[in-house]
Amino acid sequence: MRTSPKKRASTQEYVSSKQLVLEGFEAPFHKELNPKNRWDEICNLYLTFVPIQKTGRPPLNPRVVLGAIIIKHLCNLDDRETVAQISENSYMxxxxxxxxxxxxxxxxxxxxxxxxxxxxxxxxxxxxxxIWN
Known part of the structure; x- marks a missing residue:
């Protein structure tokens, strides 16, 4: 049986959401992100459990991994539907x-x-x- 190659997300480095550039996401308003958001803390916690290795393929961006898990559970989706929803939704x-x-x-x-x-x-x-506290 022939299997298709796995599609992987880009391997961009984690960039603090405090420095996130909003270009490409046009909106009728401009709002700065809350500098007290929890992304940095949560991503750093993730990186303590899954450290970045110096050899091999770079890991997925922790924000993509954790965000996808959050989307999956908040929307009560299975694994395949979560990936499909992310590919169809600019907000996600x-x-x-x-x-x-x-x-x-x-x-x-x-x-x-x-x-x-x-x-x-x-x-x-x-x-x-x-996440929930």
């Missing part, structure tokens, strides 16, 4: 830190299994506590 892509809209899938849905394995239940719960 903005939430994930994308600099512009793309209709390509951000990564293969099977990577959700890898996220869960790498993080483990205890670490997911620690990240969850930061």
């Amino acid at each position: 892509q903005y939430f994930l830190g994308y600099s512009s809209f793309s209709d390509e899938i951000p990564f293969d849905a099977s990577l959700f299994v890898e996220f869960r394995k790498r993080l483990g239940l205890e670490n997911l719960n620690a990240i969850n506590a930061k």
Whole structure:
């Protein structure tokens, strides 16, 4: 049986949301992002559990990983539908830190299994506590 290659998200480096450029996301208003948002803290917590390696393929941006997990659970979606929704929705892509809209899938849905394995239940719960508190 022939399998298609897995589609992976871009491997851009994590950039603080305080420095996020909003070009490409046109809106009828301009608003600065809240400098006290929790993205930096949550992404740094994720990076302690899944450190960036000096060799091999660079990991997915932690904001893409964590944001996709948040979207999946808030919208009560399965893995494939989450990836499909992200590829169709500019608001979700903005939430994930994308600099512009793309209709390509951000990564293969099977990577959700890898996220869960790498993080483990205890670490997911620690990240969850930061998000909802």
